[in-house]
Amino acid sequence: MTPQQLRLLDTLVPALPSRAILTDRSVIAPWETDWRDRWHGVAPILFEPGTVMEIQAIVAAAAREGVPLVPQGGNTSMVGGATPPASGEAVILSLRRLNRIRSIDGDGGLAVAEAGVILADLHDAAASHARRFPLTLGSRGSATIGGLVSTNAGGTQVLRWGTMRGLVAGVEAVLADGSLYEGLAALKKDNRGYDLNQLLIGAEGTLGIITAATLRLAPAIQARAVAWIGLATPDAAMRLLRRFEAAGNAVESFELLPAESLHAVLTHIPGTRPPLAGVHPWHVLVEAVTSDPAAPPPAAFVEEVLGAAMADGIVTDATVAANEAQAEAFWRIRDSISDAERATGPAAQHDISVPVEAMPRFLIEAAAACDARFPGTRASGFGHLGDGNVHFHVRAPAGADRRRWLAEEAPAVTRFVDDLVVAAGGSISAEHGIGQMKLHELERLSPPPRMAALRAIKRALDPAGIFNPGKLVTLAPSGAGE
Known part of the structure; x- marks a missing residue:
């Protein structure tokens, strides 16, 4: 450990529960590597606070000692955004124990969830109130709300609901001096200057430690239709998408994949089967839903659009899932593409x-x-x-x-x-x-005014550079001093 890290421990050991401070190398090691096994770091200390006040104490002490902190949730980053640097200068601040769903307002369509809440758990909690959180991705069983907010996550329902940025109504975060920014109120109108919520969303933990978020919920799905479609070209897929859009707003997901991606899944993922007979150069997975129990079933809408598209030669073959098991089988193919392609x-x-x-x-x-x-x-x-x-x-x-x-x-x-x-x-x-994967490419390809603005924001909110070093933006261009 560095002298600064030792002083940090001296300050925090008496102030925090023993459960909140880990120094055992065998316990920390799994969290020093990203899940893709691409980035490997060293963190002599792993903090696991259980309350916002404990996080404030950690951040304030780290700021005084100049010890960088790497915030970490489910450690599912695809770009090395939650992996500590190899130098050992930084320590990990895990948000996993901050995992309460503070409230769900079914009538108002809002939930307040702490940073460590797992996405799948939020889905289940919202369902118990006849609501849903309309963001889904393959890592929903391990991705956490704090990480999803910090990366402005997308997923398969962006077509209708937008990214995480559009689903967040408020943010709570610990700032670089240990103070607490309390922005959870879901205000429809708020013109008090710069929007700190939006600055923190997508900042990848470089401006503050998100501790909770107010999230917008949608009505529960009453019925859905999931279809698998074969076509000849991506242009045909675009024409099909426009037809669905013109026919109504029921479509939430429209996923396009080439034949080789389907082949990889069928080859490497046990239990998967081809949805269609024959060979098709491109495939589309579409899902349409309704939240109105009195509305016509979405399957009728999907079948009508597909029938017309087949008659016009846009679609070469299609099938609508006959039941939930078949619908889930279709989605399993889509969700398994990354795993299957890694196996190739x-x-x-x-x-x-x-x-x-x-x-x-x-x-x-x-x-x-x-x-x-x-x-x-x-x-x-x-x-x-x-x-x-x-x-x-x-x-x-x-x-x-x-x-x-x-x-x-x-x-x-x-x-x-x-x-x-x-x-x-x-x-x-x-x-x-x-993260760290695209750091240098962002600098290479971004216009200088954009990078200057990003660095100015970083300096203003994290002047000592203690939050998530080496991610998103550096305080000086690569190779330059400051």
Whole structure:
């Protein structure tokens, strides 16, 4: 431990319960590595506070001693955003024990959940009040509310409900001096200057430690229809999406994936089966819902749109799930794509977005450009067509050594892909954040005024730089002093 860390312990050991301070290396070790096994750090101390006041004490003491803190929830970051630096200078501040759902207002459609609440638990709690929290993703069994807010998470329902930013009505957070920002009130109108809630959402723990959030709930689903659709091109998928949108607002999810992604799931995920007969170059998973028990069943709406699309040659084949088990089987395929593609070998993975109308062309042209530029690789994309979010993967040549390829070859692939994204008017991070994975690319590709503004905000709210060092934004450009 550094002298500063030892002084931090001297201050906090008498002030906190023993349960809140961990120094056993065997206990800390699993939390020093991200779940993808890409980033490895060192943290001599892991704090696990159980109350907001304990977090305030930790932050205030860390600020006095100059000890950086890495906030961590479910440790499901896709970009190394919750992994401590390898230098050992930082300690981990876990929010997992701050896991109470403070309140649920079913009539008002609001829930107040602490940072350590697991997403699936919030789903269950909302359901007990005939409500739901309309954000779902594959890691819902381990992702926490604090992490979802801090990364402005997306998921499969953004088409209708937007990202986490649109679902958060208020935020509570501990600031860099240990003071508490109390912004949980769900005000419809509030013009008191800069919106601190919105600054903290998506800041990846670099401006404050989110301790709780007020979240918007939606009415419970009364009925849903889930369909699997085969088509020839992404352009056909876009035409189908526009037809669904023109017919009403019942569609919540519209997921597009190529044949190779489906093949990977069927090959590597036990118990999965092809939803359709025959071979289709592209596939769409669509879900439509209703919260009105008196409304017509959404299956009728879906079948009507699909019937017309098939008659017009937009769709080549389709099936609507006959029951909940089949609907869940369809979704299991979509949720298993990342696991299946990892099983196929190393890949440079990119969470990117482009203008929605440009997504079909980008999927085809970017994949062809990568295959030509990096012989032996295989590129493809899948994702949320309605919001332009592409999960674009470039798989290494067959037989490539995983660690060597990721370290030596993948960075050039990523720069090439990111350049294509910027040329298309898109973003190099759609829903996973910047973390440490995209830190240098953000600096390389962002206009100087944008980076200057980000650094000014960081200096203002975290002048000592103690919150999540090496993530999202540095206080000086890479290689420069300050």
